[in-house]
Amino acid sequence: GEDVEQSLFLSVREGDSSVINCTYTDSSSTYLYWYKQEPGAGLQLLTYIFSNMDMKQDQRLTVLLNKKDKHLSLRIADTQTGDSAIYFCAEGFSGGYNKLIFGAGTRLAVHP
Amino acid sequence: GAVVSQHPSRVICKSGTSVKIECRSLDFQATTMFWYRQFPKKSLMLMATSNEGSKATYEQGVEKDKFLINHASLTLSTLTVTSAHPEDSSFYICSARATSSTDTQYFGPGTRLTVL
Numbered sequence: 001g002e003d004v005e006q007s008l009f010l011s012v013r014e015g016d017s018s019v020i021n022c023t024y025t026d027s028s029s030t031y032l033y034w035y036k037q038e039p040g041a042g043l044q045l046l047t048y049i050f051s052n053m054d055m056k057q058d059q060r061l062t063v064l065l066n067k068k069d070k071h072l073s074l075r076i077a078d079t080q081t082g083d084s085a086i087y088f089c090a091e092g093f094s095g096g097y098n099k100l101i102f103g104a105g106t107r108l109a110v111h112p
Numbered sequence: 113g114a115v116v117s118q119h120p121s122r123v124i125c126k127s128g129t130s131v132k133i134e135c136r137s138l139d140f141q142a143t144t145m146f147w148y149r150q151f152p153k154k155s156l157m158l159m160a161t162s163n164e165g166s167k168a169t170y171e172q173g174v175e176k177d178k179f180l181i182n183h184a185s186l187t188l189s190t191l192t193v194t195s196a197h198p199e200d201s202s203f204y205i206c207s208a209r210a211t212s213s214t215d216t217q218y219f220g221p222g223t224r225l226t227v228l
Contacts (some may be wrong), residue, residue: 035219042118042205043156043219088155092217100146100207100217104155 004091006103012110018076020106022089027070029091029101034063034074037086037105046074048092076108084110115139116208118220125196126228132192133223135206141186142208146217147179150203162189196227 003025012018024032030051035043049056049063049072056063062075072089086105093099115138125131135145144163148156160181162168168181178200180192189208193200203224207217 031216033216040222040224042116042221043207045216045218048216099158099161100156102155 004089004101004103006087006089006106008104009107010109012079012108014079014081014110014112016079018074018079018083018108018110020074020076020087020089020108022072022074022103024070024072024089024091024101024103026091026093026101027067028093030094031092032063032065032072033090033092033100034061035088035090035102037088039085043088046087079108079110081110081112084108114210114216114218116142116206116218116220118204118206118223120223121221122224122226124226124228127197128195130192130194131196131225132190133204133206133225135189135191135208135220137187137208137210137218140208140210142189142210143186144209145183145189146207146209147181147189147191148205148207150205150222152203156205159191193225196225198227201225201227 006022033048034046037043047058060077064073088105090100090102117136119134147159150156159174160168160170162181162183164183170176183189205222207219
């Protein structure tokens, strides 16, 4: 079945790195995504990784994918207060279905 | 690029009335749009997949007569909550997949529905 799990809460100090983890069960996904949601807003696509990649770096964001363990992580370097939000990982499936399966979201709190 | 808008952003209605929510892709054509529902402090639940010019595909447990979806053009999909009840109060988010893209979905800002 399809299931995506994330820890619900992470607290970090401003300037430190944040690592948000995600595990999934369905290995047939094509892409894995990270979305950011600020209070009362929709989802902003942060980054995504193709399922046959191990790592993707985009400025302060680093995505690591361990396909064997079905583990995805998002590292935010030099975390700022503006990074405080809920972060959702999601599995994406292609082949005409295009369904996204979301985790429950990790609330990141950045404190001085 | 890849901007998706929703209207209205917030709506309050009386029980028994119907509410229409619009989802527009502003700078791209979207063959497929998706409607999600998000409960407080919970993840997004896919309600239905809407393909331009055809009937929507509903997820298990979602009443198609309750949540009417129309995708009449490549830039517009609408969700109508019919005979709304307080339990329909939620945050409704749409997303759109560009015709030229592979799988990436771009999300709208969401619509907060409150049914009194």
